[in-house]
Amino acid sequence: MNPRENTRQLHLGSVDVGGGALVSVQSMCNTDTMDASATLAQITGLEEAGCELIRVALPSKAAYPSFEEICKKSPLPVIADIHFKHSHALAAISMGAKAIRINPGNIGDMAKVDEIIEAAKAAKVPIRIGVNAGSLDPYYKEMGGWSLSDKLIASSKAFVRHFESQGFYDIALSAKAHDVLTTIETYERLSEELPEIPLHLGVTEAGTFRQGTVKSSLGIGHLLLKGIGDTFRVSLTADPLEEIRVAWDILAAAGLRRRSPEIVSCPTCGRCKVDLVALASKVDERLQEVKAPISVAVMGCAVNGPGEAKDADIGVACGNGVGSIFVQGTIIKKVKEDEIIDALFKEIDERF
Amino acid sequence: MNPRENTRQLHLGSVDVGGGALVSVQSMCNTDTMDASATLAQITGLEEAGCELIRVALPSKAAYPSFEEICKKSPLPVIADIHFKHSHALAAISMGAKAIRINPGNIGDMAKVDEIIEAAKAAKVPIRIGVNAGSLDPYYKEMGGWSLSDKLIASSKAFVRHFESQGFYDIALSAKAHDVLTTIETYERLSEELPEIPLHLGVTEAGTFRQGTVKSSLGIGHLLLKGIGDTFRVSLTADPLEEIRVAWDILAAAGLRRRSPEIVSCPTCGRCKVDLVALASKVDERLQEVKAPISVAVMGCAVNGPGEAKDADIGVACGNGVGSIFVQGTIIKKVKEDEIIDALFKEIDERF
Numbered sequence A, B: 001m002n003p004r005e006n007t008r009q010l011h012l013g014s015v016d017v018g019g020g021a022l023v024s025v026q027s028m029c030n031t032d033t034m035d036a037s038a039t040l041a042q043i044t045g046l047e048e049a050g051c052e053l054i055r056v057a058l059p060s061k062a063a064y065p066s067f068e069e070i071c072k073k074s075p076l077p078v079i080a081d082i083h084f085k086h087s088h089a090l091a092a093i094s095m096g097a098k099a100i101r102i103n104p105g106n107i108g109d110m111a112k113v114d115e116i117i118e119a120a121k122a123a124k125v126p127i128r129i130g131v132n133a134g135s136l137d138p139y140y141k142e143m144g145g146w147s148l149s150d151k152l153i154a155s156s157k158a159f160v161r162h163f164e165s166q167g168f169y170d171i172a173l174s175a176k177a178h179d180v181l182t183t184i185e186t187y188e189r190l191s192e193e194l195p196e197i198p199l200h201l202g203v204t205e206a207g208t209f210r211q212g213t214v215k216s217s218l219g220i221g222h223l224l225l226k227g228i229g230d231t232f233r234v235s236l237t238a239d240p241l242e243e244i245r246v247a248w249d250i251l252a253a254a255g256l257r258r259r260s261p262e263i264v265s266c267p268t269c270g271r272c273k274v275d276l277v278a279l280a281s282k283v284d285e286r287l288q289e290v291k292a293p294i295s296v297a298v299m300g301c302a303v304n305g306p307g308e309a310k311d312a313d314i315g316v317a318c319g320n321g322v323g324s325i326f327v328q329g330t331i332i333k334k335v336k337e338d339e340i341i342d343a344l345f346k347e348i349d350e351r352f
Helices: A036-049 A061-073 A086-094 A110-123 A148-165 A180-193 A209-225 A240-253 A276-287 A305-311 A337-351 B036-049 B061-073 B086-094 B110-123 B148-165 B180-193 B209-225 B240-253 B276-287 B305-311 B337-351
Strands: A010-012 A015-017 A024-028 A053-057 A078-081 A099-102 A127-132 A171-176 A231-233 A262-265 A295-299 A314-319 A322-327 A330-336 B010-012 B015-017 B024-028 B053-057 B078-081 B099-102 B127-132 B171-176 B231-233 B262-265 B295-299 B314-319 B322-327 B330-336
Touching: A024 A240, A036 A053, A036 A061, A036 A240, A061 A078, A061 A086, A078 A086, A086 A099, A086 A110, A099 A110, A110 A127, A110 A148, A127 A148, A148 A171, A148 A180, A171 A180, A180 A209, A209 A240, A209 B209, A209 B240, A209 B262, A231 A240, A240 B209, A262 A276, A262 B209, A276 A295, A276 A337, A314 A337, A322 A337, A330 A337, B024 B240, B036 B053, B036 B061, B036 B240, B061 B078, B061 B086, B078 B086, B086 B099, B086 B110, B099 B110, B110 B127, B110 B148, B127 B148, B148 B171, B148 B180, B171 B180, B180 B209, B209 B240, B231 B240, B262 B276, B276 B295, B276 B337, B314 B337, B322 B337, B330 B337
Parallel strands: A024 A053, A024 A231, A053 A078, A078 A099, A099 A127, A127 A171, A262 A295, A295 A314, B024 B053, B024 B231, B053 B078, B078 B099, B099 B127, B127 B171, B262 B295, B295 B314
Antiparallel strands: A010 A015, A314 A322, A322 A330, B010 B015, B314 B322, B322 B330
């Protein structure tokens, strides 16, 4: 009952996607592809934050030289994002992209799609077929009596079958909508109807940071909990670094992978006598430097604090100007309120 | 197949919980209960943001007069949050709380719990039994060989059966953990094993804004999608206003209720020629003033922009210094980049 065990495995440079591989995290550069150094700097920052695959747009012939340099120097496998012109896809394959993403519906002519397929097959470069609500094949777009899911699925299946008819099987599939329920329904049905195809999950045009985080957490997380999805992108109208941080929070919340410390902290309430929001924010900020996937509790009162903090690897329960620091169930010291952060991180540094 | 249709209905002032009522949004004041005016100001702000039930701590006898004033003047039904002292629960009931929340495990003596039950029954005040991972009844806490879900469920069921044995049925139940998978498992089983009890959902001590939003969206949202949950609180170590905003984003994403406009906006990418993050943030900010639950698209390029913007009630697709404003599928005007916001909101004001 774990669909992602049964998909075909693709190899994008050093990263495996599908066939039970770890669910991988990806993002997309929002730099100008013509500016290789800015793009490479962004990729490096994203890699440090935990990004594992990076998509880069190849929108014009003028961007070919910088795209080639990016592919050569990128610390992450580069997926070329291609729209409209099949010649850009052919160029991306020849310049070292580890995968390409196309929407065959906006390439238009299937003979041109077949040229891409041939080139990808020869170079062993996987293709993500990226159908989405905003750029649905015109043929399906006009159909009456079909739900958006029906259209996304029919269009996806038609393309997958066409690629396979050409002897090409290194396919991943995405079919994103900006509506969470449509996204969930579509991917659940794709997982049943095309059980062998690795799925790239995402809620598209999910919106600004807060709304996009909610929609992606629910849409992507719900599918991941059902064993659906081999790789995913959180799409936010925000710095791509935030996409990666949210992506890892989703993986951790879904119990799949944990990369960094977890912070367990109270909501504040009328019982709370310390500025817990400020304290937890400071702890969270300094935890960015900590790599061990430990659980750190920051609790504001005597009610739930000690109980929760005992479960965590390390924690502090505050009250009456004093912070009690716990390590795996044992209070090891009490410190004054303004010494909590330093005392906590001294213990973290020494112990983990 | 919608468990929330089958729970008993509770009446908290003007708000119904359970029995198929709208899933209600609640938060908790983090002001000092002794400061009635600060607490009432916070409640008013929360109500404006969409909060429907408000919990207020009653931690001491000294807070009784202000608590009574808060109950009298609050625009929202007040739920008293009681820990340890059953006398505070009795006082809250007599002072006009519309419900009380207790964890019978930390009241201790069941004879004292029975006094609360009798008073609540006489006053027709519902009780939320709030068991949670951090303050589990000591009896269950020490049990070996039980998962945390097993303990939360056993403790919850024992208390529910006890309350019912006293002829008291106006019960809601919460059993929160800070781990999403434990939370989901616990509530799914409670919904099956106690199908008549309205459930208050939440992931407790979920952490700072980003991590807490991800965990709550997945944990609460996943349950809501399964028809489980009659009311909920998003717990964030952040301003309670953020809890309400995230709560409504979850309800909207789960397709249950929508209170405010939805913004559909691209992730930025290498194809994007405008500062879309800034533009979308400005639109999002001005949309706080708009009450109509319309869908507003802010798109950065020619690829998905026009297709998505056509689905939205109103939208703008940007490119080359020009914004094309659409209304329900038709371009109604093109404006310069620095005029986009004003032109968009002029149309929204006139049309919705």
